[in-house]
Amino acid sequence: xxxxxxxxxxxxxxxxxxxxxxAGHGAKDVTRxxxxxxxxxxxxxxxxxxxxxxxxxxxxxESGATEEGPExxxxxxxxxxxxxxxxxxxTRNSLEDVELETRALTEPLPTNQQAYKSHQLYAIERWLAxxxxxxxxxxxxxxxxxxxxxxLKKVKLSEDDDYDDADSRGTIELYGKWQLEPLQLPHAVNxxxxxxxxxxxxxxxxKCLPPGTVHLRLPRVFRVAKRLEVDYAPAMxxxxxxxxxxxxxxxxxxxxxxxxxxxLEAYAEEEERRExxxxxxxxxxxxxxxxxxxxxxVTRQRLKNCYGNSSLQMSGNIKDTNYKSxxxxxxxxxxxxxxxxxxxxxxxxSGAPPVVQTEDHEHVFLAEDQSFDEESSVRTKxxxxxxxxxxxxx
Numbered sequence: 001x002x003x004x005x006x007x008x009x010x011x012x013x014x015x016x017x018x019x020x021x022x023a024g025h026g027a028k029d030v031t032r033x034x035x036x037x038x039x040x041x042x043x044x045x046x047x048x049x050x051x052x053x054x055x056x057x058x059x060x061x062e063s064g065a066t067e068e069g070p071e072x073x074x075x076x077x078x079x080x081x082x083x084x085x086x087x088x089x090x091t092r093n094s095l096e097d098v099e100l101e102t103r104a105l106t107e108p109l110p111t112n113q114q115a116y117k118s119h120q121l122y123a124i125e126r127w128l129a130x131x132x133x134x135x136x137x138x139x140x141x142x143x144x145x146x147x148x149x150x151x152l153k154k155v156k157l158s159e160d161d162d163y164d165d166a167d168s169r170g171t172i173e174l175y176g177k178w179q180l181e182p183l184q185l186p187h188a189v190n191x192x193x194x195x196x197x198x199x200x201x202x203x204x205x206x207k208c209l210p211p212g213t214v215h216l217r218l219p220r221v222f223r224v225a226k227r228l229e230v231d232y233a234p235a236m237x238x239x240x241x242x243x244x245x246x247x248x249x250x251x252x253x254x255x256x257x258x259x260x261x262x263x264l265e266a267y268a269e270e271e272e273r274r275e276x277x278x279x280x281x282x283x284x285x286x287x288x289x290x291x292x293x294x295x296x297x298v299t300r301q302r303l304k305n306c307y308g309n310s311s312l313q314m315s316g317n318i319k320d321t322n323y324k325s326x327x328x329x330x331x332x333x334x335x336x337x338x339x340x341x342x343x344x345x346x347x348x349x350s351g352a353p354p355v356v357q358t359e360d361h362e363h364v365f366l367a368e369d370q371s372f373d374e375e376s377s378v379r380t381k382x383x384x385x386x387x388x389x390x391x392x393x394x
Contacts, residue, residue: 017041024065027058032100039115188212188256193233201233201254214260217252224267230259306390
C-alpha cells in the first residue's frame, strides 16, 4: 500500500506533503508511512509545533477509536477485567507510533549536499553556522558568549575544562548549554535590593529576580517608593535601538516582597489624587475655551449688527454720489473747494446717511462731536461731513 501511494505521488507534479488518517471522529498524521524521502518534503511543510498543536485533540479521539473498538467497548460494560487485559497488550496505536518513529530513524541518506542543510538527523561541516558545534547525542547547538548566557546561567567549572586567562587577545569564549548551570542570585537582606554595578536589576525574565524581591510594572511607582523611603532598584527589561545605538529600556522597579502591599496601597492613593487634579485642570481648560468661543461669537454678532448694514449702504451711496458729481462737472465745469461739504437733506423715509460730494476728503472727528453710551459701552464719533462711526470700548 505504501509503495502504491508513493508511486502515485511520484507521478504527480506536486510532492506529497501531508497524509492524514481518520478514525472515528479523530485524525492522525501518517505522512512518514508513505514518504520514503522525508528530507525532500520537510522544507515544504508548515511549522511542526503549530501542526502538532492543531492535531492534538484529533489525535486523542483517533487514539480512543483505534484502541477501543465497538466490541471492546461492549465488553467493558459487561466485565471490568477486560480493560486490564487490554492495557497489558500493545495496542495498534502504539505500534503505529513505533513504526513511524523507526521509519524516521532509518531513512536512507540523502544523495545531495543541499539536503543536509536542514536534515533532522545528519549534518555536515559545510552547513554548520558560525556559532554552532556538534555535541554527542544531539545534532547542533548554538553557542553564546558568557555575557549573553550569564543572564540566566553561569559556567560549570570542571577538571577537563581550561578557562584561564591565557588566551590571546581578541579571542571570544563560546559556551554551550550543557556547560552552563542555573545562576545563583543573591538574596535580599534587611530590605535592601541586590543591585549590579550600575545600581539596577536586569529583569530579562521572572527567573532573573533576586530571591525575596518583586517586580512592580507600574508607571511613576518609583516616586511612591522614594516618598516611603523604601530601597528600590530600576528594572531594566531589555534594549531598543534609537539613533543607531542601543538604549536600555526600564519598566517599573524592583523592591523587597515585604514592602509590596504598602507601596501598592500608597500608589493607589497617589494615582487617585493625581487623576483628581488632572480632572480639575481639564475642566478649567474646557471652561476657558468655551468662554473664549462664546465671547468671540457675541463680539462677531455685535459688530455685524452695528456695521454690517451701514457699510453696504455707504458703499452704494458713495458710488451714486461719484456718478452725480461726474455728471455735474461735465455740465458745469467749475471747481469745488476742498473740505467737508454736506449735500441737501435726502428724503427722511430713505433713512440713508448724508453723502459726501467732494473727493479726497479726510474725516476729522473732534472731541466735542463725540458721544458715549454707558449702557452699551459704545462711543459714537462724527465728522462735519455727516459721516459717523461707532467704536466699542472695553
